[in-house]
Amino acid sequence: MARLSESIPRAISAVDRQVVRFSQLLLAMMVVVTFLSVVGRTFFSQAVPDDLLISEMLMVAVVFLPMGYLQSLGGHLEVTVITDHLPEKVQSALVTVGLVLGVVFFGLMTWLSARMAWESWEFGVIAYASALDLPEWPAKALIPLGLAWWCVRMLVQLVFPSSRPGHTSEFDQALDETNGY
Amino acid sequence: RTLNYATPAPPTERPSNDVLRWWAEEVERRTDGSIEIKIHWLQSLIKFKDAARGIQSGIADIGPMSPEYTMAQNPLLAMSQTELGSGDNYVASEAWRRATDDFEPIEQEAARNGLKPIGFYSSGVRVNMSTTRPYLTPDDFKGDKVRLTPRAVSAAAANDWDLTSVNITFTDLYSGMERGTIDGAQSYLYLMAPYKHNEVAKYVVETGIGQSLVPVMMNARVWGSLSAKEKQVIQELEPVFNEKMAKAGLEEAEIAKNLLKTHPKYTVDYHVLTDEQRQLWEQHFAPAIDEYVADMAKRDPAASELHQRFLSQLQAVEQEVREQGYPWDRN
Amino acid sequence: MDPTTIGIWATIGMITMLLLRIPIAVVLVATGYTGLVLVMASRGDGFDLAQGLMTANSFLGDLPYSSTAEYTFTTIPMFLLMGYLATEAGFTRDIYQTARMWLGRMPGGLAVASSVGCALFAAISGSSLATAAAMGRMAVPEMLARGYDKGLATGVVAASGTLGSLIPPSILMILYAVFTDQSIAAMFVAGVIPGLLSLLIYVAMVMIRARLNPALAPPTPKVSWQDKFGSLKSTWGMLLLIVVVVSGLYSGLFTPSEAGAIGASIAFLISLFARRLDRKKTSNALLETLKSTSMLFAAVIGAYMVTSFTALTGIAADLTSWAGGFDVHPAVVIASLSVLYIFLGTFMGSIEIMLLTLPIVIPIVKGLEYDLIWFGIIMIKYLEIGLISPPVGINCFILKAVVNDSVRLGDIFRGVSWFIVMDIVTIAILVAFPEIVTFLPDLM
Ligand code: NA
Ligand code: NA
Numbered sequence: 001m002a003r004l005s006e007s008i009p010r011a012i013s014a015v016d017r018q019v020v021r022f023s024q025l026l027l028a029m030m031v032v033v034t035f036l037s038v039v040g041r042t043f044f045s046q047a048v049p050d051d052l053l054i055s056e057m058l059m060v061a062v063v064f065l066p067m068g069y070l071q072s073l074g075g076h077l078e079v080t081v082i083t084d085h086l087p088e089k090v091q092s093a094l095v096t097v098g099l100v101l102g103v104v105f106f107g108l109m110t111w112l113s114a115r116m117a118w119e120s121w122e123f124g125v126i127a128y129a130s131a132l133d134l135p136e137w138p139a140k141a142l143i144p145l146g147l148a149w150w151c152v153r154m155l156v157q158l159v160f161p162s163s164r165p166g167h168t169s170e171f172d173q174a175l176d177e178t179n180g181y
Numbered sequence: 182r183t184l185n186y187a188t189p190a191p192p193t194e195r196p197s198n199d200v201l202r203w204w205a206e207e208v209e210r211r212t213d214g215s216i217e218i219k220i221h222w223l224q225s226l227i228k229f230k231d232a233a234r235g236i237q238s239g240i241a242d243i244g245p246m247s248p249e250y251t252m253a254q255n256p257l258l259a260m261s262q263t264e265l266g267s268g269d270n271y272v273a274s275e276a277w278r279r280a281t282d283d284f285e286p287i288e289q290e291a292a293r294n295g296l297k298p299i300g301f302y303s304s305g306v307r308v309n310m311s312t313t314r315p316y317l318t319p320d321d322f323k324g325d326k327v328r329l330t331p332r333a334v335s336a337a338a339a340n341d342w343d344l345t346s347v348n349i350t351f352t353d354l355y356s357g358m359e360r361g362t363i364d365g366a367q368s369y370l371y372l373m374a375p376y377k378h379n380e381v382a383k384y385v386v387e388t389g390i391g392q393s394l395v396p397v398m399m400n401a402r403v404w405g406s407l408s409a410k411e412k413q414v415i416q417e418l419e420p421v422f423n424e425k426m427a428k429a430g431l432e433e434a435e436i437a438k439n440l441l442k443t444h445p446k447y448t449v450d451y452h453v454l455t456d457e458q459r460q461l462w463e464q465h466f467a468p469a470i471d472e473y474v475a476d477m478a479k480r481d482p483a484a485s486e487l488h489q490r491f492l493s494q495l496q497a498v499e500q501e502v503r504e505q506g507y508p509w510d511r512n
Numbered sequence: 513m514d515p516t517t518i519g520i521w522a523t524i525g526m527i528t529m530l531l532l533r534i535p536i537a538v539v540l541v542a543t544g545y546t547g548l549v550l551v552m553a554s555r556g557d558g559f560d561l562a563q564g565l566m567t568a569n570s571f572l573g574d575l576p577y578s579s580t581a582e583y584t585f586t587t588i589p590m591f592l593l594m595g596y597l598a599t600e601a602g603f604t605r606d607i608y609q610t611a612r613m614w615l616g617r618m619p620g621g622l623a624v625a626s627s628v629g630c631a632l633f634a635a636i637s638g639s640s641l642a643t644a645a646a647m648g649r650m651a652v653p654e655m656l657a658r659g660y661d662k663g664l665a666t667g668v669v670a671a672s673g674t675l676g677s678l679i680p681p682s683i684l685m686i687l688y689a690v691f692t693d694q695s696i697a698a699m700f701v702a703g704v705i706p707g708l709l710s711l712l713i714y715v716a717m718v719m720i721r722a723r724l725n726p727a728l729a730p731p732t733p734k735v736s737w738q739d740k741f742g743s744l745k746s747t748w749g750m751l752l753l754i755v756v757v758v759s760g761l762y763s764g765l766f767t768p769s770e771a772g773a774i775g776a777s778i779a780f781l782i783s784l785f786a787r788r789l790d791r792k793k794t795s796n797a798l799l800e801t802l803k804s805t806s807m808l809f810a811a812v813i814g815a816y817m818v819t820s821f822t823a824l825t826g827i828a829a830d831l832t833s834w835a836g837g838f839d840v841h842p843a844v845v846i847a848s849l850s851v852l853y854i855f856l857g858t859f860m861g862s863i864e865i866m867l868l869t870l871p872i873v874i875p876i877v878k879g880l881e882y883d884l885i886w887f888g889i890i891m892i893k894y895l896e897i898g899l900i901s902p903p904v905g906i907n908c909f910i911l912k913a914v915v916n917d918s919v920r921l922g923d924i925f926r927g928v929s930w931f932i933v934m935d936i937v938t939i940a941i942l943v944a945f946p947e948i949v950t951f952l953p954d955l956m
Contacts, residue, residue: 024798030586031593031780034773037348038766041326045345049334052348055773056581062589063580066806075807076535077909079902079921083533091533098534105541112573123253124480128230129331131346143576182556185824191691192871219826223691225867226823231578238570239552239563240820350583352686353767355696360764377689377696406556 009072009156009163016069019149023065030058049131057127057139064146068153074165092161099158107151114144183217184403187241189229191375192222195436196429197302204300204422211414216407218243233398237295242403245302245395249331254294256480257287260487261301261394264332264466266495268306268392270430271507274423276494277301277394284490286483297404300419302426304369304393305434310382311365312358315452317386318461325364328354333367335469342465355381369393371430374437379447386452387438389459391466397422428509515551519825522547526818530903540814545572547821571820579816580809583769584683589805590772591642594779595649596797598753601783604650606746612658613743616732620722622658623668623729624715626651630672631711632754634679638686638768640862640899644673644907645804648914661728662919664718667927670907671935672714674896677862679707681768684862684895688888691870698953702885705948706893709941713934721930749782804913811909815861823867845880846943849873850894857898861906865895886949890942897935900928 033054041047048054070076078098083091117140125136157164186205190198205218227235232246233254248258261277278301281287291298309316313325322344329337329346337346349357357363358381370387373379404412441449454462477484505511526543530536545568553564598604615621630647637643648669655665677684680700689696722729757775760766766774783789856865877887899907908924942948 020799020802023802024795027589027593027798027802031590031773031776034586034590034766034770035777038770038774041345041347042765045324047345047347049346050348052350052583055586056583059582059586059589060577060580062802062805063809064576064806066802067810070803070806070810073803075803075913075916076537077807077811077912077921078533078535079530080533082531084920084922094533097532098538101534101542102538105538105545108545108569109541109572109576112569113576116573116577125253128250131331131334139581140577147576191693192874193693221823222871223867225871226820228578231574234570234574238574239567240548240571240824349767350769352584352683353769355686356681357764357767360762362764362767375690375693380695380697 005160005162009160012068012153012156013072015149016072016153019065020069023062026058026061026065030055030062033058050127050134053127053130053134057134060139061142061146064143065149067146067150071150071153071157072165095164096158096161099154102154103151103158106147106154110144110147110151113140113147117141117144182215183219184242185226185240186218186220187224187226187232187235187244188220188222189224189232189245190222192220193375196432197426200422200425200429203425204418207418208414211418212411216411216414233294233296236398236400239400239402241400243299243397243399245397247393247395249393251294252477253480255290256477256484257290257487258396259477260474260484260491261396262392263394263491263495264330264336264391264470265463266390266492267499268303268388268390269499269502270303270305270392270434271424271427272495272498272502273303273305273392273394274301274427276491276498277303278420278423279494279498280487280490284483284487286481287487290481291398292401295401296398297401298396299399299404299415300397300422300426302395302397302423302430304371304395305430306370307388307391308368308370308373309365309384309386309388310358310368310373310378310449311384311386312361312382313364313384315384315386315450316365317452317454317458319465322365326362328357328363328366330367332466332469332473335472336466339468340465354378358382370437371433374433374440379441379444379449382449384450384452385441386454388462389454390463424508428507431507513550513554515554515825516827516830518547518550518554519822519827522821522825523827527903535810536904536909537810537814540811540818541572544814544817544819544821547825548817551821551824571817575817576813579813585809587637587639587642587769587772588645588808589801590776591637591646592649592804593797593801594753594772594775595646596800597776597779597783597789597794598750599649599653600793600797601749601779601786601788603749603753603779603783603788605654607650607750610743610747612732613735613740617734618719619726619731620664620718620729621731622651622655622660623664623718623722626655626665626668627672627711627714627718630669631675631679631707634675634677634707635758637676637771638681638683640674640676640896641808641906641910642772643676644670644910645914647673648911649800652911652915652919656915656918658732659730661927662923663927664721664728665927666908666911666915666919666924667929667931668714668718670900670905670911670924670928671931672711673907673910674899674935675707675711677892677896678703678710678889680704682892684866684892685888687863687866688870688892691866692874692884692888694884694888695953698885699888702889702949702953703892705952706889706938706942709948710893710935710938713938714931717930717934749786749788752782753778804910807913808906808910811906812861819861819867845876846890849876850939853891853894854897854901857895858901858903862892862895862898865898866891883946883950885953886942886946889949890939893935893939893942897932901932 033048033051037048037051083094117137120140121137127134127136205220209217226241229247230250232244233251235241236244248255249262252259267273314321316322319340319342322342324343326345326347328349334346337344347363349363354366442451474485474488522543526539529539548568548571549564552567553559553561611625612622615625618624626647629651630643633643633647651669652665680703682703685699685703686696689699756778757771760774761771899905902925908921908928911924912921
């Protein structure tokens with residue numbers, strides 16, 4: 001068990017690095033598409049066809065792919081104003097509750113959005129007003145992938161509490177604050 | 182029982198909103214209050230592009246939808262979006278009614294999608310607005326940067342129009358025209374007043390061709406759960422609603438036209454196409470339309486037949502109106 | 513159960529979960545989903561769970577795509593990236609160095625500089641979120657490094673970020689103008705003076721607080737005039753970036769929605785040209801952008817779900833007619849509307865509140881014969897308070913996203929509380945002297 005609690009999170013992090021690298025590439029593409037389109041229409045009378053659509057689809061990827069990585073950093077938004085004053089044990093229990101709820105609801109969202117992506121593929125849905133007849137399913141398929149990967153990370157944190165990111169306590173923060181003086 | 186009606190329209194005082202409010206009250210009155218309609222304005226319940234799915238799933242019970250957003254699911258309904266033939270609100274909706282009357286496949290399609298059509302109306306005529314010169318024929322583009330409708334993009338490619346097709350969001354249209362990001366755009370006459378496009382456009386050309394039909398759908402399960410009397414009320418109201426909406430649409434077009442011509446600060450140079458100019462645009466659009474119909478026919482073979490039926494009805498009804506006027510003007 | 517009761521219980525449940533450290537994305541989706549199931553299940557006679565589940569499931573399946581595949585949203589990562597790139601290249605450090613030399617002796621000088629920076633950025637961006645995101649990235653680390661109070665450093669940017677919607681261009685103003693049939697141009701013009709007034713009041717407050725308590729914003733040592741002018745040289749990168757983006761925008765080279773991507777491209781090209789960017793720094797900027805975007809939109813998705821559910825409960829509509837229903841002096845109606853908007857703003861997003869309340873509020877305002885442009889500006893000011901008020905203050909979340917672990921959310925909310933008080937002062941002034949809002953559009 002002790003070995004698993006280290007090797008499993010480590011394996012997941014290795015995959016995460018590749019997911020993040022891919023997301024970085026897509027984010028950079030988002031910039032490039034708009035830039036080329038503006039330069040193209042201004043100087044060469046030719047914009048990138050479906051530029052807005054491509055950006056929208058990349059947006060979907062940029063939002064959903066990094067969610068699991070964010071979870072590993074403890075990066076999702078939470079309000080700790082009150083819970084910081086509670087004992088360590090209670091805080092840890094609340095984090096567990098949050099993970100359970102997260103797995104339940106985002107697990108459900110994973111399944112339902114996968115169904116939507118499948119439907120989109122089956123119907124051969126073309127993105128609205130696409131000049132290049134871009135299919136919608138690839139962008140839609142990234143959603144359940146990103147969400148599922150997030151759920152896997154939450155499950156691992158649920159099963160192996162040692163893999164949860166450390167929450168900086170008030171005490172640590174107080175220590176940090178005195179560093180400057 | 183309260184039914185939620187979701188519309189993208191802002192709750193302003195305008196003829197088509199008056200018809201909607203009238204319809205809601207009439208449903209309530211004729212069902213002796215067993216149905217109450219609550220209108221949710223300006224996409225506050227569902228976004229317009231998600232309307233079909235929102236109604237299908239039951240978030241909204243009733244609402245207008247655009248067949249363009251869900252073409253894969255409703256290839257037949259997609260035939261109601263025209264680039265050819267009259268864009269007059271009454272002509273288009275009456276022609277569509279005749280074309281789909283007793284046309285079995287379109288009812289099957291709606292049922293497959295979990296929707297029950299309870300009325301429809303037309304966006305009315307399209308306009309070409311611009312800041313450089315009026316776009317009376319495709320030759321007038323002269324290298325301009327123009328925001329085109331989807332099928333105009335194909336027409337531009339097929340006919341080698343001298344323009345740069347620019348995609349910007351509808352929200353950016355105002356500042357885009359104001360600052361010269363684009364020189365012109367295709368739009369609808371009825372949108373110009375509420376979105377203040379007269380403040381930034383110098384020339385407006387009423388093309389007279391092409392429109393978007395907007396079906397009003399009810400969730401099929403909700404429909405199934407209505408009593409026989411309630412169903413009857415809604416069905417009886419359908420033709421009245423359609424005609425009132427067509428009339429309201431024409432009134433709105435008239436209001437918009439007056440505003441554009443007589444606005445104290447922002448008047449535009451207003452043009453209406455001649456028959457020859459209109460035919461020229463239609464010729465240019467024809468290959469793009471053929472391609473569109475062929476695409477839809479791959480999804481449902483009945484699309485080709487429906488397209489033909491609609492086109493010939495468009496001509497027939499336009500002829501009728503030319504000779505006898507609108508039904509509410511006939512004695 | 514009637515929808516209003518479900519709505520009230522859902523609100524209580526949502527706030528409880530938020531305070532118990534359940535991640536915000538989870539709270540919003542859980543509340544929205546459960547609420548939707550309950551409302552849809554109890555619509556007919558009796559309780560039809562299958563019906564409730566079917567509707568909510570269909571909605572939940574569509575939600576992730578429909579709430580993110582929206583072109584206007586792409587401005588958020590694009591402006592974030594611009595900010596991160598400028599930071600990685602050290603341009604922001606340079607400009608703060610300069611600001612510190614020039615404004616360092618002024619009480620709270622860097623905070624004042626950040627506030628002014630937000631106003632400049634607001635003139636580029638149509639959104640408060642984008643303003644807070646980009647400026648937060650540039651300004652906050654610099655202030656923290658100079659020993660500024662964490663609450664002040666983050667609070668000033670979170671609050672000044674709200675100028676993004678008050679200083680045109682503004683997406684909220686466009687929405688309001690369309691909704692109420694007013695001229696977009698007039699609405700834009702009307703926002704200029706209230707926007708500058710808000711800025712002035714923020715700056716005055718920061719300076720007074722810093723004067724009274726220098727520990728909040730440690731002053732920097734005296735600098736010679738020669739050094740002051742010398743420091744101007746290093747600001748060329750940022751100045752060029754601002755000049756290119758603003759002039760490109762106003763000359764129509766690109767649209768407000770495209771400005772973020774162009775800004776990011778220009779920031780990249782300038783940094784590359786100045787040899788201040790390598791592979792690692794670029795990769796860092798991209799990574800930070802991804803983290804912030806993903807974090808923010810995980811919550812936005814949930815907010816959409818809650819909004820649709822709230823619209824179905826009619827709870828916002830009930831509250832609005834309640835607030836407007838008193839048969840009393842109009843000033844009391846305006847005051848009760850203030851309370852309503854500030855309350856809704858604690859936990860809902862600006863656009864959502866606007867969409868839900870306008871259909872009921874506008875007839876009331878018309879009945880009182882108030883100027884609709886004036887009311888629009890007041891309302892946007894209310895909505896901007898909502899962006900920074902706890903427990904759901906999106907601008908504060910953005911700041912938290914941008915500064916990561918170095919500042920707690922509680923500190924940010926403590927920091928903005930001063931600015932919320934100033935916002936209330938600004939609103940009082942705009943209510944007392946409506947001409948401040950109306951005179952510019954009247955000139956048109
Ligand atoms: Na702005
Ligand atoms: Na808030």
